[in-house]
Amino acid sequence: MYDSNFDMQRLMFHPGEVAHWLEHGQSRGPLYTEMALSTRCNCRCVFCGVDYLVNKTHDDIETADAKRIIDELHGLGNRAVMFAGHGESLLHTDALEIISHASAKMSTSVTTNGYPLDDAKLPLIDGLKWIRFSINGCDAANYAAVHRVPEAAFDQVMTNLERAVERKRSRKLGVVIGVQLVLLDENAGELVDFARRLKAVGVDYFSVKPFSQHPLSECQLKPDYAAQAHLEDALEALQDESFKVIYRARSIDRVNSEKRYEKCHGTHFISFVSANGNVCECNVFDGDPRFLTGNAREESLGAIWRGPRRQAVLDFIDHDLDIAKECRDICRMDECNCYLDRLKNPMDHDDFI
Ligand code: SF4
Numbered sequence: 532m533y534d535s536n537f538d539m540q541r542l543m544f545h546p547g548e549v550a551h552w553l554e555h556g557q558s559r560g561p562l563y564t565e566m567a568l569s570t571r572c573n574c575r576c577v578f579c580g581v582d583y584l585v586n587k588t589h590d591d592i593e594t595a596d597a598k599r600i601i602d603e604l605h606g607l608g609n610r611a612v613m614f615a616g617h618g619e620s621l622l623h624t625d626a627l628e629i630i631s632h633a634s635a636k637m638s639t640s641v642t643t644n645g646y647p648l649d650d651a652k653l654p655l656i657d658g659l660k661w662i663r664f665s666i667n668g669c670d671a672a673n674y675a676a677v678h679r680v681p682e683a684a685f686d687q688v689m690t691n692l693e694r695a696v697e698r699k700r701s702r703k704l705g706v707v708i709g710v711q712l713v714l715l716d717e718n719a720g721e722l723v724d725f726a727r728r729l730k731a732v733g734v735d736y737f738s739v740k741p742f743s744q745h746p747l748s749e750c751q752l753k754p755d756y757a758a759q760a761h762l763e764d765a766l767e768a769l770q771d772e773s774f775k776v777i778y779r780a781r782s783i784d785r786v787n788s789e790k791r792y793e794k795c796h797g798t799h800f801i802s803f804v805s806a807n808g809n810v811c812e813c814n815v816f817d818g819d820p821r822f823l824t825g826n827a828r829e830e831s832l833g834a835i836w837r838g839p840r841r842q843a844v845l846d847f848i849d850h851d852l853d854i855a856k857e858c859r860d861i862c863r864m865d866e867c868n869c870y871l872d873r874l875k876n877p878m879d880h881d882d883f884i
């Protein structure tokens with residue numbers, strides 16, 4: 532069973548790690564890692580937050596390096612890896628081998644645009660906890676306009692999605708298969724029809740999340756979410772026991788709102804490894820040298836995690852980063868940061884549990 536509340540933080544389910552951090556000011560190691568296998572992507576999405584990085588280089592991580600990094604993460608006590616990042620990880624020739632290696636050691640998931648998940652790579656879903664297809668157009672023409680690919684790509688992605696669902700069913704796999712769409716003015720029109728189609732395909736959920744402006748991104752968008760508010764009820768009416776609609780209303784409300792904490796502590800529990808081996812303290816600032824803690828092709832992750840360079844980055848985040856001005860709205864660690872901030876700054880009535 533999985534919890535479909537995508538707006539909650541799950542750090543509270545690791546009280547021992549949080550207590551260690553509170554006592555020592557350091558976590559023992561990352562609990563969760565996002566790992567990218569490639570900096571290439573077959574899409575050029577109009578909303579891509581990492582457009583300043585994707586396809587600027589063509590790095591695919593060496594397979595042996597990727598497997599060693601996964602082993603090192605396991606040794607550090609890392610519980611889960613999501614394969615995603617600044618590029619499409621499933622374009623990596625050895626995606627099946629690398630992801631299967633990780634799935635044998637820890638909880639794994641994949642976020643993908645779905646296009647490269649052909650029959651040869653499809654078995655990689657067998658060991659996953661979940662896979663999320665990022666499909667941001669509701670039909671072939673809309674998909675082509677948003678992802679900036681030929682229209683035929685939409686049919687290929689939908690075919691790959693159907694094959695994944697079929698494999699899950701025929702093999703009784705535990706993997707949760709979802710589709711996520713970033714709500715834009717460009718794709719809102721046919722959204723309910725698209726949700727009906729996804730339900731018919733048999734995916735487990737359809738998640739609709741807001742666009743959040745990336746501080747370093749070349750694209751600049753301001754979707755009009757007030758105009759789309761009616762979609763929530765229409766989408767949720769499609770739900771039943773086997774098909775969930777996760778309309779991220781809470782996240783939509785938080786876009787452009789003020790940060791609810793003054794310091795970021797969440798990075799103590801998470802790590803990011805890019806396809807070029809760079810390890811950075813926050814994925815929003817991948818490519819920004821202020822956040823770079825080392826390169827996993829040159830040093831072990833343990834040495835990076837405990838090294839002076841990472842400590843300097845943590846000190847910078849703690850003392851000098853102006854999160855109100857620089858950070859992305861509803862970033863990956865937003866909810867975790869609220870929780871950690873409250874632990875660091877308890878309020879008067881918190882003893883009244
Ligand atoms: S699929 Fe993802 S990484 Fe590729 S262009 Fe689109 S948003 Fe960017």
Ligand code: SF4
Nearest residue numbers: 795813815858862864
């Ligand atoms: S974007 Fe979020 S996770 Fe990154 S440094 Fe800012 S508050 Fe922390």
